[in-house]
Amino acid sequence: MGNTNELTNRINERYSSMSKGQKLLASYITDYYDKAVFLTAAKLGEVVGVSESTVVRFAAHLGYKGYPEFQKALEEMVRNKLNSIQRMEVTYGRIGQDGILDSVLHADMEKIKGTLEKIDTNAFKLAVDTILEAERIYVIGIRSCAPLASFLAFYLNFMFDGVIQLHTSSSSELFEQMVRIGKDDVIIGISFPRYSMRTLKALEFANNRSAKVITLTDSVHSPMNLYSSCNLIADSDMASIVDSLVAPLSVINALIVALCMRKQDEVAATLETLEEIWDEYQVYENDEIDYIDDTLKMHYAKIGDLDV
DSSP states (O other): OGGGTHHHHHHHHHGGGOOHHHHHHHHHHHHOHHHHTTOOHHHHHHHHTSOHHHHHHHHHHTTOSSHHHHHHHHHHHHTTTOOHHHHHHHHHHHOOGGGHHHHHHHHHHHHHHHHHHHOOHHHHHHHHHHHHHOSSEEEEEOGGGHHHHHHHHHHHHHHOSOEEEOOOSSHHHHHHHTTTOOTTOEEEEEOOSSOOHHHHHHHHHHHHTTOEEEEEESOTTOGGGGSOSEEEEOOOOSSSSSOOOHHHHHHHHHHHHHHHHHTHHHHHHHHHHHHHHHHHTTSSGGGOTTOOOHHHHHHHHHHHHSOO
16 A cells, blocks of 8 residues: 555664664654654654654655655554544644634645645546446445445436445445446445445455446545546545544535536436426425415515504
8 A cells, every 4th residue: 555554664674774863763653653643853852862853864864855754654654543542632632622613624624725736637537527428326435434425426316317325234235236337337435544444345346347446535545546547535634533524525526516517408407307396295395494484474564564
């Protein structure tokens, strides 16, 4: 998985040529990677008992241009290793109770900005074309990604006939729903750390059946990209009590809008038919919050006519 073991390999390869202070840093990072990832160069030096300049030289010795680049490599290494308790400890350690709303909203804004900077527009266009050309569209997202998959499938259903959202509690059930997938179909897999093995298996199965595979995940080094021909990358938060899926949802919104623009006539016709159905079967009328009974409307109209 690319960078996942890159940092460990660099440490092992260069360990014998390290100074005493650098060896202390290497040992700390190997044992406490989950804490080291969130420390500044100065703080890491303080914790280990070396100077900040030793930390910077350590990053350079490993072949990184600076401490920020080293820290990114460390983030990649631990991305899939933090458990829920560690993530909660990190979050509570970073944010005071009074600053939670402000911190979370600003963090989500930064994730959308980061996604905008790094997403591959050619991959996005390829995803749109691939979906438009597909005979059937399979969508899979498990656990915290399930709402994203549901949201995407809901809107795809307005535009396409063969949309199948995969629901599963077991691998056998998953493959049963995919038994007809083939070369004319596409599967969209959504997964963020900690990555879902069932989603990965579904993408592998689709790839083996020559179906097109589109992924929405957090990194080019994500295991989800092993079987994909088109990777959509969106930032998510690995160090949080809950998974921040704001940026992935924005990418999904953009995908839906792009598809709608390409299928305007079909979408308009579908919505027109649905409006007639909703009206005929009173799907919305009685549920609307601002619904006012006609007799009340007439009553208020009469009062309005009075000269008071």
